[in-house]
Amino acid sequence: PNQFERQVLEADTPVIVDFWAPWCQPCKLMGPVFEAASKELRGKVKMVKVDTQANPSLAQAFNIASIPSLLVFDRGEVIDARIGLTPKPQLLSLAQRALDKHNKVGVLGKVKRMFKGDDETRAVI
Numbered sequence: 001p002n003q004f005e006r007q008v009l010e011a012d013t014p015v016i017v018d019f020w021a022p023w024c025q026p027c028k029l030m031g032p033v034f035e036a037a038s039k040e041l042r043g044k045v046k047m048v049k050v051d052t053q054a055n056p057s058l059a060q061a062f063n064i065a066s067i068p069s070l071l072v073f074d075r076g077e078v079i080d081a082r083i084g085l086t087p088k089p090q091l092l093s094l095a096q097r098a099l100d101k102h103n104k105v106g107v108l109g110k111v112k113r114m115f116k117g118d119d120e121t122r123a124v125i
Contacts, residue, residue, distance in 0.1 A: 004058060007048055009076040014098035015046040016091075019062070019069040021053045026085045030068045037091045045095045072098045 008015045018034050020027035038047035052059035052067055062071060062078070072080035072094060079101055082094060100110065 004050070004055075007046070008073050011046050011073070013044065013046055014079075014095070014102050015048055015073045016095060016098070017071045017073065018047070018049045019052050019059055019064045019071065020049060020067050021051060023053070024067050027068045030085050033086065033088050033091060037088055037095070040092065041095050044099060070094065074098055074102050 008017060018027075018030065020030065034047060034049065041047060050058055052064060066083050068083075068085065070082040070086060070091070071078050080094060080097060082090070086094070099105075
C-alpha cells in the first residue's frame with residue numbers, strides 16, 4: 001500500500017490501475033493490451049498493474065469485485081472505472097478522458113482537437 005500511495009495516489013498525472021490476478025483468463029488477455037497502451041501513453045498517463053491475489057487488501061479497499069477492473073485515478077481520487085476486458089481503443093479513450101479532466105479541457109478544446117486531427121476521431125463534413 002505504501003508503494004501504491006506513491007505510485008498512484010500521489011502521482012502528478014492521471015493513473016490507470018489494472019486490477020488483475022494470475023489465474024484470471026480475461027486478465028491474461030488484457031495484459032498485452034494494457035502493455036501496448038502504456039507504451040503509447042508513456043509520459044502522459046501512468047499505467048500500473050495490481051495483482052489482487054498478492055494484494056487482497058488493496059482490492060478490497062477499492063471494492064474490486066470483478067477482474068480485470070480498471071480504475072482511473074487523478075489527484076488521489078477515482079474519476080473513472082471500467083470492468084472487464086477492455087479493447088485498446090476504449091482504453092486509450094479512457095486515458096484521454098482522464099487527461100482532459102486533469103488538464104481541465106472543456107468541450108471547445110475537445111472539438112478543436114477533433115478538427116486538428118490529433119485524436120483518432122475525425123470529423124467528416
